Amino acid sequence: MTNDAADAQRLEDEVGHPGQRWDDLLARVRGDAALQTFGAIAEEWLGLMWCLDRYRSAEVAPLGMGNPNASAANRLSGIYRYKGNWFATILAELLKNATGQEIRPRQEVQGFSQTHQIDIAWPAREDDPLVCAEAKVTGGPAYGSTRARGALSDWSNRRKELKFAATDLKLGRRKHDTQIDSWGFWRRSAPPATYILWGARLRPDDRIERVTRQVERVVGTYLDGGGIVAWRTSSDGAGYDAVPLPADAQSLSLDEALREIKTRINRQAAPGQPPPPPQA
DNA sequence: GAATCTGGACTGATCTCTCT
DNA sequence: AGAGAGATCAGTCCAGATTC
DSSP states (O other), X not given: OOOOHHHHHHHHHHHOOHHHHHHHHHHHHHHOTTOXXXXXXXXXXXXXXXXXXXXXXXXXXXXXXXOTTSOHHHHHHHHHHTHHHHHHHHHHHHHHHHHOSOOEXXXXXXXXXXXXXXXXXXXXXXSOOSEEEEEEEEOBOOBTTBOOBOTTTTHHHXXXXXXXXHHHHHHHHHGGGOOOSOHHHHHHHSSSXXXXXXXXXXXXXXXHHHHHHHHHHHHHHTOSEEEEEEEEEOTTSSSEEEEOOOGGGGGGBHHHHHHHHHHHHHHHHTTTSOOOOOOO
């Protein structure tokens, strides 16, 4: 990887600086409570992802970002891995705007067998949250000799994490006293309600139907809901375009899931305060 | 305040399965 | 049998919490 300040400056002049663009986006969402849906900031998000991915494919580390003691290649890798946390943070902020409730990204939550770091949890407390959502971002462009990663790369691992976390969280409330007669009934009625919120960068050969099918399956067996936003390189190759969901999967859009979570929170938060955890 | 630990996100390499 | 896709695993990095 050849990387000097001139390369980074040239790229920055072309597509901007990912750290700066992230700071700007976060400040905008925090500063405007009217921003409550992903659709309201989708264009900026796709611009941010395009900017970051350009650095990735050019193998250039952004100036002044990441661990200064790491090599440029490791620094870029580290920055790139952080995109999932950006996604979780922005979704937490949108829900905060939509509900007026405190929602912290990466909240510690006690499950049955361990604590979990949950991307979005409400109420923001370790014991007995009522809504938990995991945010995921998958897919990445080719760089160097590495081929582009598809939206479903490593899905099998993540799916297992989702299923385990959802079940462990639901078991955590009553622990050893939990009684499960019917799996389907129990998992739908036991708090917390669990969601997957998935940002998927599609390769040209990725089909959106495969992504929606996977979410349908995991929601049909373990989770309470899911939402997807997908994007792929535009035909002119100058940025990312949102990929519409198939007509029969509109209910799986990211904004539909956010709306459902908002409704759950607002109903249980009336008249403004979340219900306390149950007494032991 | 530095060092260490922890959980989560993401990756490349490799193994396994499926299809033709 | 061979190719391609899917699944698995170990390793690295990060932020934040904890310990010294």
